Amino acid sequence: MALTLPSLLSTSSAASSPCLPPHRTLFTGPSTLSLNRSCRRRRSGPRASVAFDSPAEAGERGGSSSGELLLEVRGLSAVISESKKEVLRSVDLTVHQGEIHAIMGRNGSGKSTFSKVLAGHPQYEVTGGVVTFKGQNLLDMDPEERSHAGLFTSFQDPVEIPGISNYDFLLMAYNARQKKLNRPEIGPIEFFSVVDPKLAMLKMEKGFLDGHVNGASGGQKKRSEILQLAVLGADLCILDEIDSGLDVDALQDVAKAINGLLTPDNSILMITHYRRLLDYIKPAYVHIMEDGRIIKTGDASLAKQLEEGGFKAVSAT
Amino acid sequence: MYSLNTPPHPLLLPPPLLTMSSTTTTSHLLHPFHHHHLPKPKPSPLRLRLRSALSDPRLLHLAEKLEDSVSPSLPLLHNLRLSSSDSILSKSWPTRRDDPFRYTDLSLLKSSQIEPSPPSPSSPLPDEPQLFPNRFYILDGHVIPSLSSLPNLPNGVYVGGISGVPDRIAGSVLDSFSGFRDGDLFWDLNGIGAPDVAVVYVPEGCRVEEPLHLKYVFGGGGGERRLAVSNPRVLVVVERGGEIGIVEEFGGGGGDGFYWANSVAEVAIGEGGRVSHSYVQRQELGSAHTKWTLVQQGSSSTYELVEISTGGKLSRHNLHIQQLGPDTVTELSSFHMSRSDQLLDLHSKLVLDHPRGYARQLHKCVVSHSSGKVVFDGNIQVNRYAQQTDAGQQTRSLPLTPRPCINVKPNLKIVADDVKCSHGAAISNLEDSQQLFYFKARGIDTQTARDAVVFSFGAEVLSRLPYEALRKSLASDLKGLIADKETIHLPDEI
Ligand SMILES: Nc1ncnc2c1ncn2[C@@H]1O[C@H](COP(=O)(O)OP(=O)(O)OP(=O)(O)O)[C@@H](O)[C@H]1O
Ligand SMILES: [Mg+2]
Numbered sequence: 001m002a003l004t005l006p007s008l009l010s011t012s013s014a015a016s017s018p019c020l021p022p023h024r025t026l027f028t029g030p031s032t033l034s035l036n037r038s039c040r041r042r043r044s045g046p047r048a049s050v051a052f053d054s055p056a057e058a059g060e061r062g063g064s065s066s067g068e069l070l071l072e073v074r075g076l077s078a079v080i081s082e083s084k085k086e087v088l089r090s091v092d093l094t095v096h097q098g099e100i101h102a103i104m105g106r107n108g109s110g111k112s113t114f115s116k117v118l119a120g121h122p123q124y125e126v127t128g129g130v131v132t133f134k135g136q137n138l139l140d141m142d143p144e145e146r147s148h149a150g151l152f153t154s155f156q157d158p159v160e161i162p163g164i165s166n167y168d169f170l171l172m173a174y175n176a177r178q179k180k181l182n183r184p185e186i187g188p189i190e191f192f193s194v195v196d197p198k199l200a201m202l203k204m205e206k207g208f209l210d211g212h213v214n215g216a217s218g219g220q221k222k223r224s225e226i227l228q229l230a231v232l233g234a235d236l237c238i239l240d241e242i243d244s245g246l247d248v249d250a251l252q253d254v255a256k257a258i259n260g261l262l263t264p265d266n267s268i269l270m271i272t273h274y275r276r277l278l279d280y281i282k283p284a285y286v287h288i289m290e291d292g293r294i295i296k297t298g299d300a301s302l303a304k305q306l307e308e309g310g311f312k313a314v315s316a317t
Numbered sequence: 318m319y320s321l322n323t324p325p326h327p328l329l330l331p332p333p334l335l336t337m338s339s340t341t342t343t344s345h346l347l348h349p350f351h352h353h354h355l356p357k358p359k360p361s362p363l364r365l366r367l368r369s370a371l372s373d374p375r376l377l378h379l380a381e382k383l384e385d386s387v388s389p390s391l392p393l394l395h396n397l398r399l400s401s402s403d404s405i406l407s408k409s410w411p412t413r414r415d416d417p418f419r420y421t422d423l424s425l426l427k428s429s430q431i432e433p434s435p436p437s438p439s440s441p442l443p444d445e446p447q448l449f450p451n452r453f454y455i456l457d458g459h460v461i462p463s464l465s466s467l468p469n470l471p472n473g474v475y476v477g478g479i480s481g482v483p484d485r486i487a488g489s490v491l492d493s494f495s496g497f498r499d500g501d502l503f504w505d506l507n508g509i510g511a512p513d514v515a516v517v518y519v520p521e522g523c524r525v526e527e528p529l530h531l532k533y534v535f536g537g538g539g540g541e542r543r544l545a546v547s548n549p550r551v552l553v554v555v556e557r558g559g560e561i562g563i564v565e566e567f568g569g570g571g572g573d574g575f576y577w578a579n580s581v582a583e584v585a586i587g588e589g590g591r592v593s594h595s596y597v598q599r600q601e602l603g604s605a606h607t608k609w610t611l612v613q614q615g616s617s618s619t620y621e622l623v624e625i626s627t628g629g630k631l632s633r634h635n636l637h638i639q640q641l642g643p644d645t646v647t648e649l650s651s652f653h654m655s656r657s658d659q660l661l662d663l664h665s666k667l668v669l670d671h672p673r674g675y676a677r678q679l680h681k682c683v684v685s686h687s688s689g690k691v692v693f694d695g696n697i698q699v700n701r702y703a704q705q706t707d708a709g710q711q712t713r714s715l716p717l718t719p720r721p722c723i724n725v726k727p728n729l730k731i732v733a734d735d736v737k738c739s740h741g742a743a744i745s746n747l748e749d750s751q752q753l754f755y756f757k758a759r760g761i762d763t764q765t766a767r768d769a770v771v772f773s774f775g776a777e778v779l780s781r782l783p784y785e786a787l788r789k790s791l792a793s794d795l796k797g798l799i800a801d802k803e804t805i806h807l808p809d810e811i
Contacts, residue, residue, distance in 0.1 A: 119758050122749065147760035155758075159751040163776020163792075164769055172769065173759040180760070212776075213755075228759060 067097025070236055070267050071118075071138075076129035078117045087113045089292040090129065093269075095236065100268045102278060104303060105289035106311055111271045112156050114289070115238045119153040120146050134235065148180045150235030154225035154242055156271075161213035166224060169213045170195060170231050177232060198230040201260060203253050218245030226257050233261075239270040243277040255280030275303045288314050373409040376502070379431055380405055383510030383548070386433035393479045393487065394514060397494060401508025408502045417501065420692045420724040421662050425605050425631045426544070431577060433510065434458070434545040435538055448786040449530040449564065451476075453515065456534045457547035458580075460515045469527040473520040476529060478513045479552075486518050486554075493554040493585040495611055501635070503607040507581040511550035519559035521587070528562035528593075528784060535568065535604070539575030544605060546577040557587040557615070562783060567608075568600035568628050577605040584611070586618040588642065593621045595782050597791065600628035602657055609635045616642025616671070623781045624651035625791055626661050627798060636665040640703075643671040652778035653682040655689030656798050662692040669703040680712040681778055682723065683771060685799075690722040699731045699738065709739040715774050717747060745774070768799045 071094070078088040087110055095101055103111050117124045118131065120143035131138040133149060141149065161169070167188075174194065175185040186194070199206060202223050214221050222242055229237055239258070243251055258268070258281055270281065278286075278300060286302040287294045288311075296302065296314055306314050380402065387398075410427060411418040434457040453476055454464040460478040467476055475486060482490050497504070519525055531551060538545045555561055567578060578600060586592050592612075600606045606629040612620050626632055638647055653661040667676055682691040691714070699706045712727045729740045747753060747770060756766035775795050782788045 121754055121758075142763075143754060143757035144760050144762055144766075147758055153758060155755075159755050161752050161755065161769075161773050163773040163780060169759075172756075172761050172765065176760045176762060176765065179762075232759065 067099075067265055069094065069132075070097050070099075070134060071095040071269075072130075072132045073118075074130045076114075076117065076131060077127045078113065078124045079127055081123055081125045084125075086127075087124065087292055088117060091289075091292070091294055093287065093294060095267050095269060097235075097265045097267055098263075099285065100262075100281060100283040101270070101285045101287065102283040102303065103269065103271045103287045103289055103294070104273065104306055109289045110292040111289050112240055113292075115153055115240045115269075115271060116155070118146075118238060119143055119151065144176070147232075148177060150233075151238070152229050152232060152234035152236070153238040154222075154229065154240060156240040156244070158214045158221055158225060160215050162215065164213050165210055166213055166227075167191075167195070167209040170209075170228060173228065173232055195227075195231060198227055201230065202227055202257050219247065219250050222246055223250070223254060226254055230257065230261060234266060236267050236269065237261075239268060241271055241273070243272055243274055251277065252280065275307045278303050290315065376405070376408065376410060379546075380506065380509055382433055383506060383546070386436070387510060387512045391480055391513065393482065393491060394511070396491075397508050397511075397514075400496065401505045404498070404500070405502065405505040405509065408505060411502060417664060417694070420690075421631075421633060422660060422690075423631070426577065429539075429542050429544045429575075429577075429605075431544050431546050432539075434536060434547040434576065436512075446790075448784070448790060449528055451527050452530045452532060454532050454534060455515055455549045455551075457536050457545075458510075458512045458549040460513050467529075470529075471523055471525060473523055474525060475516060475518040477516060479516055480513070482516055482518070486520075489556070490516055490518060490552065490554055493552060493583070495583050495585070495613060495639075497583075497611050497637070499637070500609065503579050503633075504581065504609050504635075506546075507548040507550055507579050507609070510546070510548035510579070511581070512548070513550070515549070515551045517551065517553045517561070517563065519553075519555040519561050519590075521556040522558040523556075524559070525561040528564050528595075530564045530566065533565065533567045533578065533580065535574065535576045535578055535600075537574035537576045537601075537604075539577075539603075541575065544575055544577040546579055549578065549580040551580075551582045553582065553584040553592065555584075555586045555590040555592055555618075558589045559587065560591040562593040562595070564595040564597070564784070564787060566597040566599075567606060568598070568604070574601040575603040576601075577607070579607045581609045582611070583613075584620070585613045586615055586620060588615040589617045590615065591619040591621075593783055594623070595784070595787060596622060596624040596626075596634075597787070598624070598626040598628050598632060598634075599794065600632065602628065602630055602659065604629050604631075606632040607635075608633070610637070612636075612638040614638065614640050614642075614645045614647065617644040618642075619646040619648075621646075621648045621783075622650065623778065623783075624649075624653075624663070625775075625779065625782075626651070626663075627654045627656065627795070628659075629661070630659050632660065633662040634664070636663065638665075638667045640667075640669050640671050640674055643673050645669075645671070645674045645676075647674065647676040649676075649678040650778045650781045651680050652775045653680075653691050653693075654685065654775065654795070654798060655683070655691050656685045656801075658686065658688040660690040660692065662694075664692075664694045666696045666698070668698045668700065669706050669708070670700045671702060672704045672706070674699075674703060674706045674708070676706070676708040678710045679778065680725070680727070681715070681774060682713075682725075683715045683717060683774060684721040684723055685717040685771070687718045687720075688722075689718070691724070693725040693727070695726070696728045696730065699729070699733050699736050701732045703733045704735045705737075706733060707737045711741045711743075713743045713745060713774075715745045715747060715771065717771065747771070768796075771799050772796055 073091055073093040076088055076091040079086050091114060105111055126139055133151060138146060171188060171191050178185050204223055222245060242254060246254060283300055286298055286300060288296040302314060411423060413419055450469050452466050454461040462477060533549050535547060553563060584592055598606060614620050647667060651663055655661050676697060678695055680693050680695060684691055693712055695710060697708050697710050699708055708729060710727050710729050712725045714723045714725060716723060725742060727740060727742050729738055731738055747767060750770055752770045753766050756769055772795060779788055779791055
């Protein structure tokens, strides 16, 4: 389907972040990858974000097709702004283009906190560490700049916003990006042709667009987050329990949609409790989080181990 | 029938007689007026009595001018005028020492020269899109049937001035004047100065499908320190099982006209009746707006009010709801936005005296200007016999200035023991809000995100308006007010 879509998607990501340093700099930093794999670093120029119309792709990705360094987290520590309680203790994580990662871990181990700190949530204060995203210091950026740079976080429990329809919200977010890229903003009528195919992809009713943001049921909220992702595009999407509250069919729809958004260049960091999701979106790396840090990293077999033996089986000793 | 000399407190009287049967009663009721009061010569009773009373001279002068400004030949209003002039004898201008006005600065009224508004329309009506087919205009308190349009009213429904009230319903209409005695000075001034009463009468069992839009228009004609006062008055009578939606809309000109709108609406709902009341106050920014809404709810009746107030320099709404029987449903929602040097005040009182009432009140306010003020004094009183009442009261404020002036006093007073009650008062912090972060996380710039969160805050109340056309119109108004950065002073980002 030929969409007159955000040409932002077909242009270089350099356009969306004019101060992006050359990618070369990415490789001068510490590169203490804990993963034992061959990392094929492509030196081609910056590339497109999400390609919208790529066919669904369900195979395992990441291990053999890693691209350039996308996100590098080193020693990230954070406290809750109000209470100063420590919630992240020196987290390390590296994601390359095209990789799929999963984070698993007990309730309260800090998974959502990690995703919100990456998104720039003011509830948390970073007390140490470095986060580099596409060569830029992520921690220096406002949440909206992180979004423009290509980071999309789907929240575990996105907040309800009465009075603002899903359609208006999508349009606002879309136009914010257009503006950032010095592109003409789009009118509410034209915008429908942008949203409509995404709706279809997610098997969502058009009526959904009239409802207010995150006012729908748990499952609808999750679809709605993926709809936003589909409309806005991203280089790295963090999906926090995108599978919770979804029935089997809905999970398949959502997983299919996510796979449909994947390209060789964008990456996923998903947080989940269930292996079920990993059957649909296959990660090359699984990380276990415990008490605010990543205690173990392995391949998809770690998830299986976890399911069979519980957290004890994978806990650090 | 209500009479001035009835000694007991009117609120303790049994339900007013919405069920009174018509013909014989009517003539009986009307008689005394024809006999005793119609050929009333001047000087008026008010003047005579006020002269001899120890009253506030400025007030006396105003009351006299108001009395002179109205036509004396409306027999159905005689009692109202008489009781009001009686009552005003004991009144003086409220000061900050009077509890109901502790936070409400009336200096705009006190420091202005006040004249009754000129009797004839002084400005043409704005040409504006019409939201409802049933429209009734009230210009400076005068009903204007020629501008009104009432195509969709069922048989038996009356909407019009008090002199046109058909005989068959005159008794009911008269009896539905509450005879309320706890009114303040403004209540009394309206009783004296109302040139007419717009009567809305819904007969037994009649459901009025289309809402009735009451448009209050004000000619202004004042100036700096000079306000033209007018006293619109409405009486809504819904007989047993009747239903109607009323939209009261004040102002909307968007200018900064100088006038004082001192209005009263009385609503009497018979057993099982239902009134959905939308009240929109977008008066001009130089104006003063004082309003009483007095509601009497018969058993099993429903009263729903949604108030959106964003206008006026001084705006005071007194809302009193009296429950006259069990099983009533009362839902009150209000949104106030003070976005310039303006005071918006709601004093509400809901008294529950009968079992199994259901009551909800939601008050929300935004103060977006450093001299803006909001006052809320909300009382819900669950008395001894109001067992199994389910009452809830919530107030939420969203300050957008560093030192906002917001006085909220929610008060849920419970005497009965078998009741379900909930209440809450919260002050939201825009900068810390999850919503603001959510917008930003989707790439929306801070200013747009703030505006959207403020809009969303108001939209919770706006969305309760039962009519889409009105919702849309007010939503776009609200967006405009929020985006108008000349009047909005948001704190700088920290
Ligand atoms: N804003 C906050 N205020 C107070 N405590 C917080 C806050 N954010 C996180 N925490 C605490 O930090 C810890 C980690 O929470 P987090 O939500 O990140 O866990 P999680 O791994 O996502 O858990 P779950 O699997 O249940 O979603 C918990 O103990 C939680 O209570
Ligand atoms: Mg979580």
